[in-house]
Amino acid sequence: MEPILEMKHIRKTFSSTVALGDVSLEVWPGEVRGLIGENGSGKSTISSIAAGMQKADSGEMVFQGKPWNPKSMIDALQHGVGMIVQESGTISGVTVAENIFLAELGQFKKLGIIDRRAMNKKADEALRAIGVNDVHGSTPLAALDFQTRKLVEIAKVVMKQPRILVVDETTTALSQNGRDILYDIIKRFRKEGKAVLFISHDLEEIMEVCDTLTVLRDGARIRDFRKEEFDPDAIRTSMIGRELQGDYYRGDFTPSRLDEVALRAEHLRSGDALKDVSIDFHRGEIVGIGGLSHCGMHTLGKILFGAEHPEAGSVTTADGTKITNETAAMKHGIGYVAKDRDVESLALNTSIRDNIAIAGMERYAIGNFLVTGLKERPYVDAQIKSLSVKCSDRDQLVSQLSGGNKQRVVFGKWIGRGSEILILDCPTRGVDIGVKKAMYELMDQLKREGKAIIMISEELPELMGMADRLIIMKDGVIMKEFARSRELSDAEIIKYMI
Amino acid sequence: MAQTKLTKKNRLRELLVTLLPIAALLILFGVLCMVVSSRGYRLDMYLRIIFNEGVVLAVVATGAIFIYSLGSFDISLGASTLFSATIGVLVYNSTQSLPLMILTIFGVAVGCSLLSSVLASVFHIPVFVTTVAMMSVLSAVAAQIITTKGGALGGIGIPAAVVEPLDNLPFKLAVLAVFAVLCVFVFNFTKIGRRLKFLGSNPVCAKLSGIKVNVYAIIAFVMAGLGVGLGAFLTLVYTPSVTPTTAGSIGMNILVAIVFGGMPISGGSRSRIYAAIVGGFSYILLNNILKIVIDSGAGYGISQIVSAVFFLAVVYVTSMNYRTKLLPR
Numbered sequence: 001m002e003p004i005l006e007m008k009h010i011r012k013t014f015s016s017t018v019a020l021g022d023v024s025l026e027v028w029p030g031e032v033r034g035l036i037g038e039n040g041s042g043k044s045t046i047s048s049i050a051a052g053m054q055k056a057d058s059g060e061m062v063f064q065g066k067p068w069n070p071k072s073m074i075d076a077l078q079h080g081v082g083m084i085v086q087e088s089g090t091i092s093g094v095t096v097a098e099n100i101f102l103a104e105l106g107q108f109k110k111l112g113i114i115d116r117r118a119m120n121k122k123a124d125e126a127l128r129a130i131g132v133n134d135v136h137g138s139t140p141l142a143a144l145d146f147q148t149r150k151l152v153e154i155a156k157v158v159m160k161q162p163r164i165l166v167v168d169e170t171t172t173a174l175s176q177n178g179r180d181i182l183y184d185i186i187k188r189f190r191k192e193g194k195a196v197l198f199i200s201h202d203l204e205e206i207m208e209v210c211d212t213l214t215v216l217r218d219g220a221r222i223r224d225f226r227k228e229e230f231d232p233d234a235i236r237t238s239m240i241g242r243e244l245q246g247d248y249y250r251g252d253f254t255p256s257r258l259d260e261v262a263l264r265a266e267h268l269r270s271g272d273a274l275k276d277v278s279i280d281f282h283r284g285e286i287v288g289i290g291g292l293s294h295c296g297m298h299t300l301g302k303i304l305f306g307a308e309h310p311e312a313g314s315v316t317t318a319d320g321t322k323i324t325n326e327t328a329a330m331k332h333g334i335g336y337v338a339k340d341r342d343v344e345s346l347a348l349n350t351s352i353r354d355n356i357a358i359a360g361m362e363r364y365a366i367g368n369f370l371v372t373g374l375k376e377r378p379y380v381d382a383q384i385k386s387l388s389v390k391c392s393d394r395d396q397l398v399s400q401l402s403g404g405n406k407q408r409v410v411f412g413k414w415i416g417r418g419s420e421i422l423i424l425d426c427p428t429r430g431v432d433i434g435v436k437k438a439m440y441e442l443m444d445q446l447k448r449e450g451k452a453i454i455m456i457s458e459e460l461p462e463l464m465g466m467a468d469r470l471i472i473m474k475d476g477v478i479m480k481e482f483a484r485s486r487e488l489s490d491a492e493i494i495k496y497m498i
Numbered sequence: 499m500a501q502t503k504l505t506k507k508n509r510l511r512e513l514l515v516t517l518l519p520i521a522a523l524l525i526l527f528g529v530l531c532m533v534v535s536s537r538g539y540r541l542d543m544y545l546r547i548i549f550n551e552g553v554v555l556a557v558v559a560t561g562a563i564f565i566y567s568l569g570s571f572d573i574s575l576g577a578s579t580l581f582s583a584t585i586g587v588l589v590y591n592s593t594q595s596l597p598l599m600i601l602t603i604f605g606v607a608v609g610c611s612l613l614s615s616v617l618a619s620v621f622h623i624p625v626f627v628t629t630v631a632m633m634s635v636l637s638a639v640a641a642q643i644i645t646t647k648g649g650a651l652g653g654i655g656i657p658a659a660v661v662e663p664l665d666n667l668p669f670k671l672a673v674l675a676v677f678a679v680l681c682v683f684v685f686n687f688t689k690i691g692r693r694l695k696f697l698g699s700n701p702v703c704a705k706l707s708g709i710k711v712n713v714y715a716i717i718a719f720v721m722a723g724l725g726v727g728l729g730a731f732l733t734l735v736y737t738p739s740v741t742p743t744t745a746g747s748i749g750m751n752i753l754v755a756i757v758f759g760g761m762p763i764s765g766g767s768r769s770r771i772y773a774a775i776v777g778g779f780s781y782i783l784l785n786n787i788l789k790i791v792i793d794s795g796a797g798y799g800i801s802q803i804v805s806a807v808f809f810l811a812v813v814y815v816t817s818m819n820y821r822t823k824l825l826p827r
């Protein structure tokens with residue numbers, strides 16, 4: 001048997017950063033190969049080279065027995081390699097159908113005019129084919145949430161029936177039903193003798209989904225694991241290059257909090273997303289909020305930060321101030337890590353320095369007005385250091401960082417300013433286990449310092465592992481509250497989610 | 499070790515981006531000297547014209563940087579320069595007071611800017627609508643005033659003697675320098691400037707970082723208004739009269755000048771004040787060179803086309819550099 005794709009001695013550098021040293025990789029028919037490694041280890045780089053998004057400095061590729069040099073992602077997709085990228089791969093100014101057929105609007109042209117009806121119909125078909133039933137081709141993409149946009153992107157790529165599907169860190173953007181859709185596609189690819197290159201930081205998931213695993217570290221291929229060799233500790237060790245044992249969540253199982261209420265949500269209503277939701281958030285408490293993607297928890301996060309206005313109800317701080325906009329929220333020490341990182345949390349074409357500094361100017365401004373590098377630089381450097389952001393220097397553009405390192409910058413932005421109340425929407429999305437561990441430790445430490453932490457997440461294990469109190473939402477309503485305990489079982493919790 | 503190398507390389511590139519527009523300015527200056535002397539024209543006369551036109555454009559463009567850094571634009575700034583100068587003349591002629599005239603000019607200029615920004619940011623009228631509307635209304639009203647008051651002269655003015663003492667190089671340079679320093683200070687060393695640039699980079703994220711979008715849009719327009727006021731005043735100092743075509747093309751020229759100065763029109767963190775000054779003078783130089791070389795020989799308007807092509811080329815090159823850095827990861 002011949003591999004479908006062979007990548008030989010691929011090297012890729014950015015200035016003096018060596019993203020890939022000399023990496024060879026082959027993908028076989030019927031294989032689902034996982035790529036795993038720490039943030040910045042080169043996973044996105046190697047897979048995007050295969051998918052035509054960028055070019056290697058040297059090395060060669062062979063695809064189905066022929067030399068493979070795709071000119072662009074579109075070119076690669078036409079010829080059989082499709083990729084779902086780590087961040088948004090869709091354009092928000094146009095409709096779902098236009099996103100799906102962006103590169104080939106021509107086929108719907110009749111006498112020079114695009115036949116929208118036919119295009120929308122085709123788009124609907126593509127979406128239905130992967131099992132997405134509630135999205136239509138004519139919908140403007142901007143109206144959709146992050147998860148649904150990802151599904152549109154998946155439909156677009158799968159529709160072209162590529163021989164190889166590259167899935168870069170996509171599942172963390174999806175809730176369970178979205179994941180199931182993707183898993184079904186992956187199974188189908190395996191059965192049809194095609195192949196999948198699957199990138200994830202979720203060890204359990206990757207061991208479940210993949211047949212083989214390739215570990216990357218610092219731009220080098222460290223070793224492969226076959227299914228029967230899968231062992232979490234061994235994989236982690238080879239990822240990090242040293243041992244990292246077992247658990248990384250909180251060690252204790254007793255819920256605790258201070259008496260003082262830091263933030264109070266009362267009778268919040270907002271369309272279908274929230275139907276009369278009231279929660280008190282205490283100081284020194286980690287409140288986990290879980291549910292399916294559309295249960296309303298993401299809207300809740302935005303409203304708590306004043307970024308969206310509820311139709312009824314209010315958000316109040318300890319001193320009785322009503323939070324109605326972001327500026328007021330920040331004045332009262334509220335910080336918000338958004339789910340859609342590249343759009344909502346970071347200005348991509350701006351330096352790490354500006355991104356961290358922008359939220360913390362009160363901390364180092366002279367007389368509430370003047371800002372100088374003298375005080376700003378140490379402030380920024382302290383955040384880069386304490387979150388160990390892997391970067392060349394503070395003036396590097398955020399767009400050049402790997403996914404997980406971007407998230408660290410976001411954390412630095414909010415923690416640096418000394419937020420007393422932290423709203424974290426999917427905080428560990430795309431973050432490797434080493435950083436996850438560090439972030440959980442940080443959350444634990446912040447809790448002990450008396451800060452209020454609101455953790456909205458689609459990952460049940462981290463909610464169970466970290467929260468003092470776990471609130472499960474469904475269709476805009478709080479279904480159930482669980483107190484932290486060793487006895488919590490996911491089966492029991494999931495019952496309230498679906 | 500590897501890191502310091504990268505840093506150095508970045509610095510080098512940064513420096514190059516900074517120096518390129520300055521090199522272009524110097525080259526244009528050299529070309530002008532050559533062209534003027536090869537035709538046997540008087541160089542000092544040309545330099546005088548270029549300096550005076552350049553100062554006005556640079557001042558107005560410097561203020562406009564605040565708007566452009568938001569990724570927004572305003573082509574009505576030329577019309578409001580004309581309008582505020584016109585009102586200034588009226589006020590001087592009825593009060594004989596220079597301070598009052600200056601105050602009026604600034605008041606009117608900032609007022610126009612405020613109106614534009616309120617229309618755009620509070621009432622959510624698209625910028626290209628407000629800016630074109632403002633441009634037409636302001637220049638029409640100014641033209642009306644000028645033709646009514648000026649009659650057969652085709653213009654109105656203040657006595658030359660009033661501003662005579664100010665019509666010299668040191669004064670104008672000082673005005674430009676003071677204003678530029680003020681703007682650089684606000685732009686780079688205050689919360690206001692830093693937030694404006696961030697807003698230009700990503701408005702969604704800026705809002706979620708507690709930046710009040712409307713407030714900062716208004717601040718940006720007020721800063722631009724100050725530049726317009728200064729520009730109007732300097733125009734009066736140079737030619738103590740206004741005609742309906744005074745400052746007419748400044749609105750569009752600013753856009754070109756800023757791009758010539760090496761700033762992306764999308765605004766954001768790569769916005770620079772010096773782009774306005776360097777670009778402003780470059781543009782005026784290029785314009786005069788083209789006028790001498792082309793218009794004196796062949797058909798009128800070709801210089802416009804040539805400078806437009808030049809403009810597109812610069813935009814293409816700068817945006818190309820920009821795009822390659824955008825990879826979704």
Ligand SMILES: Nc1ncnc2c1ncn2[C@@H]1O[C@H](COP(=O)(O)OP(=O)(O)OP(=O)(O)O)[C@@H](O)[C@H]1O
Binds near residue numbers: 019041044045400
């Ligand atoms: N355009 C770029 N400019 C400069 N450096 C880059 C660029 N793209 C990637 N890099 C660097 O290359 C290295 C590998 O990045 P890559 O995105 O492949 O990591 P990754 O394994 O996908 O990480 P993550 O899990 O965080 O997504 C990182 O150090 C990153 O900073």
Ligand SMILES: [Mg+2]
Binds near residue numbers: 045404
């Ligand atoms: Mg990646």
